Amino acid sequence: MANMKRSLGIGLWFMFLTLPLMVVRVNTINQEIEWRWSNMIWVGICAFAIAWLWQFSINRRANQRAHVAADAHPEVEKLSFAQRLADDPVLSKRVLLVAAAAAVVFPWLVSTGQNFYHVNVMVSALIFVVLGLGLNITVGLAGLLDLGYIAFFAVGAYTYALLSKNFDLGFWTCLPLGGLMGMLFGIVLGFPILRLRGDYLAIVTLGFASITKIVLENWDTVFGGAAGIANIPRPEFFGMALDGRQKSVYTYYIVLALVALTILVTNRLKNSRIGRAWMALREDEIACVAMGVDMARTKLSAYALGAFWAGLVGVIFAAHNNFINPDSFTFMDSAMILAMVVLGGMGSILGVIIAALALKLLPEYLRAFAEYRMLVFGGVMVLMMIFRPQGLINNMRRKYECDTVEGNHDGEK
Amino acid sequence: MDFEYLFELLCGGVVKGSIYALIALGYTMVYGIIQLINFAHGEVYMIGAFVAFIVAGILTLTGYSGLTVLVLAAVVAVIYAAAYGYTLEKIAYRPLRNAPRLSPLISAIGASIFLMNYVQLAQTPDFLPFPELVSDFDFMEPISRYLSSVDLVILIVTTVTMIALTVLIKYTKIGKAMRATQQDQVMARLVGINVDRVISATFIIGSVLAAIAGVLIASRTGQINSAIGFMAGLKAFTAAVLGGIGNIPGAVLGGLVLGIAETLGAGYISSAYEDVFAFGLLVLILILRPAGLLGKAVKQKV
Numbered sequence: 281m282a283n284m285k286r287s288l289g290i291g292l293w294f295m296f297l298t299l300p301l302m303v304v305r306v307n308t309i310n311q312e313i314e315w316r317w318s319n320m321i322w323v324g325i326c327a328f329a330i331a332w333l334w335q336f337s338i339n340r341r342a343n344q345r346a347h348v349a350a351d352a353h354p355e356v357e358k359l360s361f362a363q364r365l366a367d368d369p370v371l372s373k374r375v376l377l378v379a380a381a382a383a384v385v386f387p388w389l390v391s392t393g394q395n396f397y398h399v400n401v402m403v404s405a406l407i408f409v410v411l412g413l414g415l416n417i418t419v420g421l422a423g424l425l426d427l428g429y430i431a432f433f434a435v436g437a438y439t440y441a442l443l444s445k446n447f448d449l450g451f452w453t454c455l456p457l458g459g460l461m462g463m464l465f466g467i468v469l470g471f472p473i474l475r476l477r478g479d480y481l482a483i484v485t486l487g488f489a490s491i492t493k494i495v496l497e498n499w500d501t502v503f504g505g506a507a508g509i510a511n512i513p514r515p516e517f518f519g520m521a522l523d524g525r526q527k528s529v530y531t532y533y534i535v536l537a538l539v540a541l542t543i544l545v546t547n548r549l550k551n552s553r554i555g556r557a558w559m560a561l562r563e564d565e566i567a568c569v570a571m572g573v574d575m576a577r578t579k580l581s582a583y584a585l586g587a588f589w590a591g592l593v594g595v596i597f598a599a600h601n602n603f604i605n606p607d608s609f610t611f612m613d614s615a616m617i618l619a620m621v622v623l624g625g626m627g628s629i630l631g632v633i634i635a636a637l638a639l640k641l642l643p644e645y646l647r648a649f650a651e652y653r654m655l656v657f658g659g660v661m662v663l664m665m666i667f668r669p670q671g672l673i674n675n676m677r678r679k680y681e682c683d684t685v686e687g688n689h690d691g692e693k
Numbered sequence: 694m695d696f697e698y699l700f701e702l703l704c705g706g707v708v709k710g711s712i713y714a715l716i717a718l719g720y721t722m723v724y725g726i727i728q729l730i731n732f733a734h735g736e737v738y739m740i741g742a743f744v745a746f747i748v749a750g751i752l753t754l755t756g757y758s759g760l761t762v763l764v765l766a767a768v769v770a771v772i773y774a775a776a777y778g779y780t781l782e783k784i785a786y787r788p789l790r791n792a793p794r795l796s797p798l799i800s801a802i803g804a805s806i807f808l809m810n811y812v813q814l815a816q817t818p819d820f821l822p823f824p825e826l827v828s829d830f831d832f833m834e835p836i837s838r839y840l841s842s843v844d845l846v847i848l849i850v851t852t853v854t855m856i857a858l859t860v861l862i863k864y865t866k867i868g869k870a871m872r873a874t875q876q877d878q879v880m881a882r883l884v885g886i887n888v889d890r891v892i893s894a895t896f897i898i899g900s901v902l903a904a905i906a907g908v909l910i911a912s913r914t915g916q917i918n919s920a921i922g923f924m925a926g927l928k929a930f931t932a933a934v935l936g937g938i939g940n941i942p943g944a945v946l947g948g949l950v951l952g953i954a955e956t957l958g959a960g961y962i963s964s965a966y967e968d969v970f971a972f973g974l975l976v977l978i979l980i981l982r983p984a985g986l987l988g989k990a991v992k993q994k995v
Contacts (some may be wrong), residue, residue, distance in 0.1 A: 285937070296776070297777065298815070300747045300748070300769075300773065301744070301811070301812060301816060302745075302815045303816075304745055304751065305816060306751065306754070308821060308822050311754060312754075313750065338788075423795065425798060425799075449918055472976070473979065473980070475983075476983060479729075479730045479794070480979055482798060483927070483934070484975065486927065487971075487972035488972070490927070490968060490972060491968070491969050491973070494965070494966060494968055495966075498965040498966065552819075569896075584842030611923065612806075613801060624892075637844050644713050644923070652810075653809060655807060656807060657803070658803045658804065658807030658808075658810060659803065660771070660803070661799060661802065661803025661807075662784070662803040662804050663804070665786075665789060665792070665797070665799055665800040666798045666800070667795075669792060
């Protein structure tokens with residue numbers, strides 16, 4: 281009952297909050313004011329429902345905690361299917377094989393001679409999977425919040441576009457070059473700023489991405505300005521001429537191979553010396569440095585490696601689209617890649633893949649939803665941090681915990 | 694060397710910088726107390742501008758005009774911005790008070806994206822013309838080349854606001870509580886300060902300043918859009934870092950330096966790269982003097 285009362289209050293509060301913005305619309309051209317009172321009722325009802333659910337879940341979480349605290353020897357937690365999948369090597373190997381097989385035959389199942397729309401959609405989704413996995417190295421494994429990741433993607437894309445336009449270099453020559461250029465930018469940018477604390481790093485990377493976009497937009501003679509660069513050649517296939525569908529399918533396989541490579545590399549890195557150093561750095565910088573990890577080098581390697589993947593996939597993006605302009609590299613894209621990593625669970629490969637596919641494919645196939653896409657992303661990012669900070673799939677390493685559950689964490693700083 | 698041109702640019706820079714300073718104060722106060730970059734602060738500023746636009750629109754269409762409309766619009770905008778700032782803190786930051794550092798930052802980014810798109814969907818993604826509410830004063834005629842009437846209003850309002858803020862922080866009870874919380878949250882709690890309430894108050898004050906800045910900027914540039922908050926927030930954050938984050942006089946100094954640097958760069962080099970100068974300055978400051986112009990380097994304790 282108390283819940284109801286509070287929810288009612290919250291509903292009314294939100295009706296007040298959204299009053300000017302949702303209800304009134306001033307049309308300055310016709311000198312009219314449009315009143316949309318029905319919106320207000322919707323806001324009230326939704327806010328009421330959400331507030332009620334919110335309190336319900338907070339209470340439930342508190343109860344759960346109390347339950348766990350009371351139980352000296354907690355039983356094994358029930359895990360979701362995805363979680364079990366990530367933890368159980370045998371199961372995950374089988375599922376991985378099935379997924380790989382499905383991915384390989386996918387273009388032949390959904391495309392016909394004329395209609396290869398789904399293949400193209402899948403290519404863009406897979407490009408974002410690679411981007412998500414690349415950012416996962418920087419943010420998920422090493423804990424360096426990078427809000428300008430899209431800039432490295434732009435570096436790769438423009439590297440290929442410019443090299444093929446000015447020097448007539450082919451796709452396969454440019455692919456590693458794009459990656460290396462991304463890495464170079466990552467190192468040049470990272471070298472001075474990686475000494476900074478996490479939140480400063482976020483702002484500087486954001487500023488760097490903005491600078492990149494402004495330069496791309498305004499330096500017309502080199503980068504083609506806001507109009508961008510057109511007629512970028514598709515990847516060549518041993519000099520054979522391919523028709524539209526074959527080109528798409530071919531690009532699909534290239535990205536798929538890159539996804540596989542990224543998974544392999546990240547997976548191997550995770551348990552390597554440097555991967556462990558990254559995760560240690562993420563958990564506790566001071567302790568990690570005290571253990572003899574070279575902080576600057578470790579951070580820089582994570583940053584550069586993340587940038588390398590972005591540059592690499594940027595080349596594919598340019599080749600796949602035939603055309604690039606600065607509009608493809610906005611802050612919203614950076615935020616979306618970050619959302620993939622956060623939603624998937626920082627550091628978890630499977631989680632990031634699922635999140636990337638979901639975030640890219642859902643708006644594509646649910647057109648009505650596309651308009652509200654960013655609104656939902658923003659909201660989900662907040663909710664995720666509050667209710668499930670570990671993401672879809674928990675990437676917690678094995679931990680040894682003391683029995684003292686009750687402790688005052690408030691005082692720690 | 695054309696001194697008249699230089700002086701013109703300097704005046705423009707000071708006006709711009711004083712608005713940056715107003716927004717930067719919100720960042721710096723919040724950061725000083727809970728060490729969080731309130732990413733959505735720029736969005737609160739944008740919402741302030743939008744509410745003012747709506748109120749001004751209703752009033753002008755019903756036949757009022759002039760400074761009264763501006764004042765009324767500003768008052769409503771301030772109330773709404775304060776309400777948004779308060780709600781934002783309650784929903785997006787309070788549950789994460791003891792979470793790892795990255796969590797509230799990501800939550801803040803999410804909130805920023807959410808608010809930006811909320812305004813875009815509820816209103817419009819296009820640029821809207823903000824009505825001209827400050828008519829030209831006669832006595833400003835001789836120096837109107839350097840300082841327009843709107844600029845004068847901006848300078849007066851920002852100065853008054855900053856003095857009011859200083860008085861609030863130095864001499865009132867809540868100001869004292871804020872300073873105490875900034876120094877040591879646990880100790881503040883021990884001596885009976887309601888820390889949650891202090892944090893809410895900080896958000897409200899910051900949002901009020903942001904809303905005032907929003908109304909002022911909108912009446913100067915004459916147009917608003919749902920995306921203006923992002924850039925303004927970023928610039929203001931730069932100003933806060935420039936002055937030394939967490940330091941209130943620093944935010945004002947940083948805002949002024951940033952505004953002047955930007956106008957000079959735009960005036961002498963190229964206006965297309967205006968934002969590049971701001972971020973270039975930010976990167977330089979962070980590399981050369983990470984504590985900011987007025988900030989003290991803090992030793993990290995283990």
